[in-house]
Amino acid sequence: AQKITQTQPGMFVQEKEAVTLDCTYDTSDQSYGLFWYKQPSSGEMIFLIYQGSYDEQNATEGRYSLNFQKARKSANLVISASQLGDSAMYFCAMREGTAFGGGTSYGKLTFGQGTILTVHP
């Protein structure tokens, strides 16, 4: 079974509008972390935002926010005021068993298949 599922292969958004990229996850651990990365066409992986399983507040980083619904096991990324430079592949990832550090996962990240976001002018 997929641990991280991104159901939107591609998304389109108009410049200056908001967009939500979906991510659902599957884990039996109580302690885990969720990450979003951006991958432009150059291939580098750019960290955007992190949410720990015990965090009560949704994470925010500038124009990025994470809509964390623990009971539904979803961690959707919301990008506000989209810019042309936001066009890229976006990956959701999970690290199990380490919300407070340690654990046995050695920090391994499990990635979803990604969503290609295209921002139109």
Place this chain on the structure above:
Amino acid sequence: DGGITQSPKYLFRKEGQNVTLSCEQNLNHDAMYWYRQDPGQGLRLIYYSQIVNDFQKGDIAEGYSVSREKKESFPLTVTSAQKNPTAFYLCASNPTVNTEAFFGQGTRLTVV
């Protein structure tokens, strides 16, 4: 500047040859990882290492080997046993606490 350096950026290999991808970090991170990415796909874990002289197989370790003789270095060898080696390879590291992983620029390997 601190970061992760992967070299080379592009690599071509003939079938049947082994090739080694370099990954060096000066972030003083204990944990290092190798991921493989195929076109339009997510990243899959090949190998990871928590400390020097110790490493573990990831989800797709067959046909690959690694070493961790120094904290700063985690080279990946793609052996001739790897049936479909053409891919984009990313090296990453992070401290042992729960922080984001930092990635290198990647190496694009093509078998010709």
